Amino acid sequence: MNANLLQTPIDYLKGVGPSRAKVLKTELGIQTYGDLLNFFPNRYLDKTRFYKINELQRNSADVQIVGKITHIKSVEQKRGKRLVADFVDSTGKMELVWFRGQKWIRENLKINTPYVIFGKTNWFNGVFSMPHPEMELVEDYKKQLRTAMQPVYPSTEKLAKAGISNRVINKITQQLFLEAKGRFFESLSEEILQEFKLISKSEALFNIHFPKSQELLAKAQFRLKFEELFYIQLQLIRKNLLHKKKIKGYVFEKVGENFTNFYNEHLPFDLTGAQKRVIKEIRNDLGSGAQMNRLLQGDVGSGKTIVALMSMFIALDNDFQACLMAPTEILSVQHYNGLIDLCKELNTSIEILTGSTKTSKRREIHEKLENGEIDILIGTHALLEDKVQFKNLGLAVIDEQHRFGVAQRARLWKKNDLPPHILVMTATPIPRTLAMSLYGDLDISVIDELPPGRKPIKTVHRYDANRLKVFAFIREEIKKGRQVYIVYPLIQESETMDYKDLMDGYESIAREFPEFQISIVHGQMKAEAKDYEMDRFVSGETQIMVATTVIEVGVNVPNASVMIIESAERFGLSQLHQLRGRVGRGAEQSFCILMTGHKLSEDSKTRLQTMTTTNDGFEIAEVDLKLRGPGDLMGTQQSGVLNLQIADIVKDNDILKTARHLAIKVLKEDPNLQLEKNKVLHHTFAQISRKKTIWNYIS
Ligand code: ADP
Ligand code: MG
Numbered sequence: 001m002n003a004n005l006l007q008t009p010i011d012y013l014k015g016v017g018p019s020r021a022k023v024l025k026t027e028l029g030i031q032t033y034g035d036l037l038n039f040f041p042n043r044y045l046d047k048t049r050f051y052k053i054n055e056l057q058r059n060s061a062d063v064q065i066v067g068k069i070t071h072i073k074s075v076e077q078k079r080g081k082r083l084v085a086d087f088v089d090s091t092g093k094m095e096l097v098w099f100r101g102q103k104w105i106r107e108n109l110k111i112n113t114p115y116v117i118f119g120k121t122n123w124f125n126g127v128f129s130m131p132h133p134e135m136e137l138v139e140d141y142k143k144q145l146r147t148a149m150q151p152v153y154p155s156t157e158k159l160a161k162a163g164i165s166n167r168v169i170n171k172i173t174q175q176l177f178l179e180a181k182g183r184f185f186e187s188l189s190e191e192i193l194q195e196f197k198l199i200s201k202s203e204a205l206f207n208i209h210f211p212k213s214q215e216l217l218a219k220a221q222f223r224l225k226f227e228e229l230f231y232i233q234l235q236l237i238r239k240n241l242l243h244k245k246k247i248k249g250y251v252f253e254k255v256g257e258n259f260t261n262f263y264n265e266h267l268p269f270d271l272t273g274a275q276k277r278v279i280k281e282i283r284n285d286l287g288s289g290a291q292m293n294r295l296l297q298g299d300v301g302s303g304k305t306i307v308a309l310m311s312m313f314i315a316l317d318n319d320f321q322a323c324l325m326a327p328t329e330i331l332s333v334q335h336y337n338g339l340i341d342l343c344k345e346l347n348t349s350i351e352i353l354t355g356s357t358k359t360s361k362r363r364e365i366h367e368k369l370e371n372g373e374i375d376i377l378i379g380t381h382a383l384l385e386d387k388v389q390f391k392n393l394g395l396a397v398i399d400e401q402h403r404f405g406v407a408q409r410a411r412l413w414k415k416n417d418l419p420p421h422i423l424v425m426t427a428t429p430i431p432r433t434l435a436m437s438l439y440g441d442l443d444i445s446v447i448d449e450l451p452p453g454r455k456p457i458k459t460v461h462r463y464d465a466n467r468l469k470v471f472a473f474i475r476e477e478i479k480k481g482r483q484v485y486i487v488y489p490l491i492q493e494s495e496t497m498d499y500k501d502l503m504d505g506y507e508s509i510a511r512e513f514p515e516f517q518i519s520i521v522h523g524q525m526k527a528e529a530k531d532y533e534m535d536r537f538v539s540g541e542t543q544i545m546v547a548t549t550v551i552e553v554g555v556n557v558p559n560a561s562v563m564i565i566e567s568a569e570r571f572g573l574s575q576l577h578q579l580r581g582r583v584g585r586g587a588e589q590s591f592c593i594l595m596t597g598h599k600l601s602e603d604s605k606t607r608l609q610t611m612t613t614t615n616d617g618f619e620i621a622e623v624d625l626k627l628r629g630p631g632d633l634m635g636t637q638q639s640g641v642l643n644l645q646i647a648d649i650v651k652d653n654d655i656l657k658t659a660r661h662l663a664i665k666v667l668k669e670d671p672n673l674q675l676e677k678n679k680v681l682h683h684t685f686a687q688i689s690r691k692k693t694i695w696n697y698i699s
Helices: 003-007 017-028 033-037 102-108 138-143 157-161 166-180 190-195 201-209 214-246 257-266 273-287 304-317 329-342 359-370 406-413 432-438 464-479 496-512 527-538 573-580 602-613 617-628 653-669 676-691
Strands: 043-046 063-076 081-089 092-098 114-119 122-124 127-131 134-137 149-152 293-298 321-325 350-353 376-379 393-399 421-426 443-447 458-463 483-487 518-521 544-547 560-565 591-596
Touching (some): 003 033, 033 166, 063 102, 081 102, 134 166, 166 201, 201 214, 273 293, 273 421, 273 443, 293 304, 304 321, 304 329, 304 393, 329 376, 329 527, 458 602, 464 560, 496 518, 496 544, 573 591, 602 617
Parallel strands (some): 092 127, 321 376, 321 393, 350 376, 393 421, 483 560, 560 591
Antiparallel strands (some): 043 149, 063 114, 114 134, 122 127
């Protein structure tokens, strides 16, 4: 079809008009014919079958009946009126019921005229009834473009209010197909269509809106999902290739004094094989001449910090500075203390900058940073402020990446002429294929081995009713010299209910354990108070830490061996796993106790069971992904994977893999899509790139 037609503003489509156009634009983002064409149904109803009234079962969903209205009446009920119509066919009688819009309905219903009705039926007082049926005069019904499967389009309250029902969308889409004469540009090459046995674009679009059969619908869905995922992968991979070629990075050719000295003289332990491998990967990147953009995945406690430090040493050895960003104040302080400790016999200059750094200190840091007196700067988002200017930042390490967006990563770049190398560390295990489609521009390293001597954490589930036994256990462990975390859910830091739970919990713990010292940390505390409480726990002054999830990421207290998670059913799997990772960092046997009430949903049961049966972060991530889908996976909330039109990164993982393979193959052979056979791909790719940048998908 004429490409211009697809650009036509939706206002011009027959049956739309200015007021509907306005709602379509604001509610669904449908601006043009093309947008409407790509607005796909999210489910389909099988309307091939007609029921007779005497065939109805109690509670049938989605039944379709032909009959006539014989009588309409208003019935008073406790809360307002309802409108009831008697509806009959040759086999019996039932009722149609409306609670809303009664006046309009009453005025428009025709008596003794055949209707097709569709909806869900109830059985009440010996009569079948159908509330708010979809209705159409048989006369009109016959004129419509009929298909086996009836599409149901996503709707919103505002759309419904504006009268843009499913039927209206269906009708204007029919109109669009009429005007386009059902012909649309093919967007995949002949070669690809043949290799993967895909139906044509025109056929796919027709069958996605008006499926002729189940089989054709499935083919249409497959073709469109394949296409969508293929072009995303094409963009990601192409960007990655370009990136390697074009974005130059500083070349760190030497491994010098800092690195070697530390490695030979000051390493507090032997590195694991995985740590060595990852350091090697990073060294290669840093010497390659291209900017490093590497994601380092490693389960909690796998020892990412030392990898970060050694990478930073390479930067220092080449006369560059490095920085380490963490998402919270507590974490920054821990990193600072940890690195100071590791470097205590070296003369590395390390500073920390956070939101609570005093103005005078802040000025001093700014100055020393600019004249190069500071080697490593650690801190929170405060590092991204404009005033923070490095003399020559060579490497930025970002811990727990999911709290920093792509835009923020980019912000660091502006601070010098060449972008610094970037190492992003995360303990949130992201299944590899998902990671590739989310962070296609990052290379991935994995630490898949824990330091030796770690005893796997024992995890159990206990009901609230057994709390006394749990308390007795806590007491025993503390008497052995251990420390204990007790964590309360805090879904949103502002939720007063959660705050109350935490405080109630704190009080009952304080009553129960008068002989012990207790720290408390939560999101509403001032930074200094938090630090003070944290410090007391880290130094062993307090034995119990009552906290919300602020302690989730990174906090390291090797002597803590018990993690109690209250209302564990309210946490997501990845959060539970992160929390559990706070213990099991020392030589002692550690425990994680998941406390819940008796009432548990199926999903909660699965989560608890997963936690008690495995310690493997990747396995847990897979279950998490299945339970929640990618939209909720930590770190992907803002990723926009949900902007996908038809494919689902989790459910369509197989298609994703195939599409990714294909994209790699195509670009290897023809990086700029210049070959004759790839003309279609070139054209479509250019169109997509003009409209959406890849950041629509991944930032
Ligand atoms: P994470 O990957 O969660 O950031 P850390 O870097 O905080 O893990 O390391 C967790 C603990 O393990 C720290 O106490 C650290 O000193 C220790 N550790 C790291 N690597 C090793 C190793 N190879 N051998 C022994 N202990 C190690
Ligand atoms: Mg860490």
